[in-house]
Amino acid sequence: MLWLLTVSWSLVSGYAVLQLCGISTRNLAADVALAWFCGTGWYTFASCVALFVLGLEPSLWESVAILAFPVATAVALRRRLQGGIQTSIVNRRTTRWWPWRYRWLWVAPAGMVVVVLSLVVLHAKNTPTNTDDAIRLRAHTPMLVYQGHLSPAARSAIFSNGSFMSFGPLPIWQLRGTIHHFDVNYFIVTNVVFLFALIYALCSSRGVPEQGLGTVFLLTTMPLFVYHAASTYLDALYGVMFGGALFFLALEAQADSEPYRRCVLLFVYLAAGIKHEGEIVAITTLTVFLVMLAARCLQGKRFPWRCVSMGVAPLVIYLVVKNVYSSNPLLVGAARVLEQYVGYDAPGGQTAIAAVAAPNSTLAWRIFWDSLFSSGNFGIVFYIFGIASVYYWRTILNRQLIWPMAALALVFAEVLINALIVNPQWTVDMTTVHRSLVAVAMGCAIMTGLLPDARTLGQRTGEDGCQLAD
Amino acid sequence: MPGILVAQLPLGAPSQGEGDMKYATIAWLAVALTPGAVSSTEKNLPFERPVELDVRHWDMFALPIQGARRIRLSYEATGYFSVECAPFPANAEPGWQPTVFFRQEVAVCPGRGSCMFDLRRTIDWEPPAQVMLILRGTGRFIIRGIVADFLESKADPVAEKRWALFWVPERVRHTTINTVTPVFWNATTLFPWTRFWGIVTTVALMVAAAAAALSKRLRQASPVAVVACASLLVYQSHWLVRSWDMFHKRLWMSTEEKIRRNYFEPEFGEIAVKARELIPERATVLIAGHPRDWYAPQCLAFNLASRRCGYSPDGTGRFLGIGGYSAVTVTEADYYICYYSDKPEPLGFKRIFELHPQVYIAQRSDKLPTSEVAHSTD
Numbered sequence: 001m002l003w004l005l006t007v008s009w010s011l012v013s014g015y016a017v018l019q020l021c022g023i024s025t026r027n028l029a030a031d032v033a034l035a036w037f038c039g040t041g042w043y044t045f046a047s048c049v050a051l052f053v054l055g056l057e058p059s060l061w062e063s064v065a066i067l068a069f070p071v072a073t074a075v076a077l078r079r080r081l082q083g084g085i086q087t088s089i090v091n092r093r094t095t096r097w098w099p100w101r102y103r104w105l106w107v108a109p110a111g112m113v114v115v116v117l118s119l120v121v122l123h124a125k126n127t128p129t130n131t132d133d134a135i136r137l138r139a140h141t142p143m144l145v146y147q148g149h150l151s152p153a154a155r156s157a158i159f160s161n162g163s164f165m166s167f168g169p170l171p172i173w174q175l176r177g178t179i180h181h182f183d184v185n186y187f188i189v190t191n192v193v194f195l196f197a198l199i200y201a202l203c204s205s206r207g208v209p210e211q212g213l214g215t216v217f218l219l220t221t222m223p224l225f226v227y228h229a230a231s232t233y234l235d236a237l238y239g240v241m242f243g244g245a246l247f248f249l250a251l252e253a254q255a256d257s258e259p260y261r262r263c264v265l266l267f268v269y270l271a272a273g274i275k276h277e278g279e280i281v282a283i284t285t286l287t288v289f290l291v292m293l294a295a296r297c298l299q300g301k302r303f304p305w306r307c308v309s310m311g312v313a314p315l316v317i318y319l320v321v322k323n324v325y326s327s328n329p330l331l332v333g334a335a336r337v338l339e340q341y342v343g344y345d346a347p348g349g350q351t352a353i354a355a356v357a358a359p360n361s362t363l364a365w366r367i368f369w370d371s372l373f374s375s376g377n378f379g380i381v382f383y384i385f386g387i388a389s390v391y392y393w394r395t396i397l398n399r400q401l402i403w404p405m406a407a408l409a410l411v412f413a414e415v416l417i418n419a420l421i422v423n424p425q426w427t428v429d430m431t432t433v434h435r436s437l438v439a440v441a442m443g444c445a446i447m448t449g450l451l452p453d454a455r456t457l458g459q460r461t462g463e464d465g466c467q468l469a470d
Numbered sequence: 471m472p473g474i475l476v477a478q479l480p481l482g483a484p485s486q487g488e489g490d491m492k493y494a495t496i497a498w499l500a501v502a503l504t505p506g507a508v509s510s511t512e513k514n515l516p517f518e519r520p521v522e523l524d525v526r527h528w529d530m531f532a533l534p535i536q537g538a539r540r541i542r543l544s545y546e547a548t549g550y551f552s553v554e555c556a557p558f559p560a561n562a563e564p565g566w567q568p569t570v571f572f573r574q575e576v577a578v579c580p581g582r583g584s585c586m587f588d589l590r591r592t593i594d595w596e597p598p599a600q601v602m603l604i605l606r607g608t609g610r611f612i613i614r615g616i617v618a619d620f621l622e623s624k625a626d627p628v629a630e631k632r633w634a635l636f637w638v639p640e641r642v643r644h645t646t647i648n649t650v651t652p653v654f655w656n657a658t659t660l661f662p663w664t665r666f667w668g669i670v671t672t673v674a675l676m677v678a679a680a681a682a683a684l685s686k687r688l689r690q691a692s693p694v695a696v697v698a699c700a701s702l703l704v705y706q707s708h709w710l711v712r713s714w715d716m717f718h719k720r721l722w723m724s725t726e727e728k729i730r731r732n733y734f735e736p737e738f739g740e741i742a743v744k745a746r747e748l749i750p751e752r753a754t755v756l757i758a759g760h761p762r763d764w765y766a767p768q769c770l771a772f773n774l775a776s777r778r779c780g781y782s783p784d785g786t787g788r789f790l791g792i793g794g795y796s797a798v799t800v801t802e803a804d805y806y807i808c809y810y811s812d813k814p815e816p817l818g819f820k821r822i823f824e825l826h827p828q829v830y831i832a833q834r835s836d837k838l839p840t841s842e843v844a845h846s847t848d
Contacts, residue, residue, distance in 0.1 A: 101692075102696070105699070109703065112703065115710070116706075120717075122717065122718065123717045123718050123719070125723075126718035126732060127642070127732050128732055128773070129769070129772055129773075139772065140792050140793045141793070143775055144792070144793055144795065146776070147776060149791070149793075149796060151795055157793060178776050179776040181772055181775060182725065182728070214695070221702050221705060221706045221709075224649070227650065231647060370662075373665055373668055374664050376650055376652065376653055376662065376664040376709075379706070380664060380667055380702065383669075384675070384698050387672060387675040387679070387694075388694070388698070391679050391694055431648050434648060435648060
């Protein structure tokens with residue numbers, strides 16, 4: 001119950017943030033899901049800055065103040081905000097919650113999603129942090145922050161893990177008055193649930209529930225992602241943020257809409273706050289996003305300086321704080337991931353990699369290939385993504401989906417280089433190769449789900465092939 | 471009951487992490503059974519009297535049974551065990567252990583019960599394979615009976631293994647986080663199920679795409695999306711059936727119950743729960759483990775947060791705070807938890823709870839209200 005109360009706090013605060021930022025969808029379900037990401041993003045950003053810049057140690061009252069601030073601001077500015085809502089992402093007229101074709105056939109995938117998601121939630125709720133998880137950063141950096149351990153080494157660990165994970169579970173512990181390690185699981189699985197809700201609700205509000213259902217169904221067919229979603233590991237979590245950024249990048253590429261741009265930047269910021277891998281993925285996605293906007297300038301459109309500078313500001317501030325207060329700064333930290341997997345940063349964690357296999361590029365390549373197409377960790381998502389990319393190549397070009405595809409390809413290339421060239425030993429012993437592909441597989445699932453547009457699904461649509469109203 | 475036969479371990483019980491696995495053979499059966507020695511497929515093994523095994527941390531026993539495909543073990547335990555039966559391959563090398571992906575571990579708590587093992591669901595199974603019994607935990611494990619299901623004489627072991635491995639259950643293992651259990655479409659050639667179904671799906675999608683390209687009427691039916699959905703449903707159903715038992719599905723469980731029931735090693739869950747119950751929130755705790763343990767001290771520290779904990783990651787006597795960013799000294803400690811550490815408790819500490827002599831909780835003597843030591847069997 002306390003967890004639900006904490007989620008409600010974040011939702012109320014996040015709802016105010018999305019009103020202030022002008023990214024309301026005017027679809028309550030999508031707004032609620034987006035509010036979770038806005039709320040936790042705002043809280044983790046503000047509490048991180050408060051701790052390291054202002055020297056305010058986290059407390060219950062500080063958390064209440066941080067979460068209440070956007071609400072108070074939104075109430076104070078409510079008249080001005082009413083105008084902002086008019087420029088919301090979607091038009092209510094297009095909302096459709098269930099596919100109109102093959103109505104009964106969609107029951108099976110939708111049922112499968114509900115069953116798998118229920119299993120994930122129950123498993124995450126009931127499973128204690130497994131033995132080796134207990135030494136990993138993801139689980140213990142929130143404890144360091146909560147207990148006030150801020151030595152230089154501890155700060156380095158906190159920023160290695162990222163602000164999102166290190167500060168995210170604090171409100172519930174402050175409310176409980178003690179540490180309850182299951183809350184780390186709850187936090188991760190809540191993000192997964194809200195991503196699913198966001199994708200389905202937003203696609204439905206755009207009039208194409210097929211895309212939403214198809215995407216979340218594809219996501220649930222990846223066994224390793226499903227298992228990670230119910231665990232204390234962070235690979236699924238930064239996959240969620242990368243997936244969110246890619247999802248909005250795809251929508252923005254088609255619609256050229258400012259609210260979507262803000263959402264891309266929100267998820268880029270959130271991804272940067274999760275491990276070094278999230279930072280790399282975020283910077284890659286941001287780069288593609290900026291190149292896309294610059295390319296539009298060549299077609300005579302104005303570069304959205306105001307939106308981009310406002311959206312990138314939290315990311316820049318966070319990276320500055322990280323560089324100043326951590327011995328593990330940007331780029332140096334990001335480079336470290338190429339030489340040492342982040343999970344082994346903690347003292348004592350080195351024992352886990354004491355007996356790694358000797359690097360063997362040929363074997364590493366074979367195992368990487370098997371990871372994609374034979375291991376079963378990602379189901380048959382890569383097969384379907386490959387065929388769908390070829391089949392829908394015109395859609396990709398016509399709807400400017402080449403940009404999210406480019407971001408996905410770059411992230412895949414980074415994982416590939418890490419697995420084959422930089423750290424082949426951990427590919428050979430299969431400790432990290434599958435996990436490092438979770439975010440890529442999630443991106444493939446999301447892009448595959450978005451490829452069949454309204455027109456190919458047999459609907460009467462506008463010229464852009466989507467039922468976008470804006 | 472005519473008496474209990476105590477199995478001796480002439481080679482000595484190996485401890486966890488040691489290189490060469492030694493094991494003892496339990497020779498209490500009247501005859502060593504092979505597939506040809508029984509007329510029916512399922513048989514209660516001739517059992518003269520229960521066999522008591524004195525287990526310390528991790529022991530492996532060879533059962534004189536060959537050719538069994540399933541085994542049901544009736545037991546009585548005095549401690550917390552993780553029990554496993556696995557076929558011993560003919561070409562096994564010294565230090566052999568069951569392949570990690572196909573381990574079938576069952577958590578056993580003190581008391582009587584029975585557990586079933588399907589040996590065909592392991593990559594090492596073949597009809598002449600001897601059966602190994604692997605026990606993790608400490609205490610007495612009394613085997614009260616064994617029912618073995620043997621392969622029928624006309625049955626095809628290759629087909630049996632193939633089918634069994636195709637439906638091999640997914641389990642929560644130490645390594646599940648890195649990769650899921652491999653599933654084979656053909657267990658003989660080790661052809662992966664995912665590759666097989668991926669190729670089938672690719673061919674089907676190409677046919678659907680060709681059909682859509684050739685016929686406008688077919689194109690309106692979105693054949694590619696329909697085929698992809700159908701293929702995913704088949705794949706997902708297979709995975710869901712295999713994984714159903716892996717998920718902890720209870721709607722409501724108390725925190726203590728989750729820790730007690732859902733750790734890999736039931737002994738670990740039990741000591742973690744007891745420590746949370748006995749040690750107050752403001753206490754300082756030292757935790758010592760086996761030098762080559764799988765992070766049990768760190769995990770105990772994790773379960774005891776927000777108590778101030780120091781664990782010894784390497785058995786050297788240095789105690790680090792959580793994450794290794796601080797240190798805790800013996801003089802600061804109020805409590806001491808031992809989880810298979812080779813070292814005795816520090817001077818001035820007295821045991822207040824013990825699961826057995828190698829797993830216990832001790833409290834600093836001057837803070838001890840009574841001198842009584844609680845035992846798990848009390």
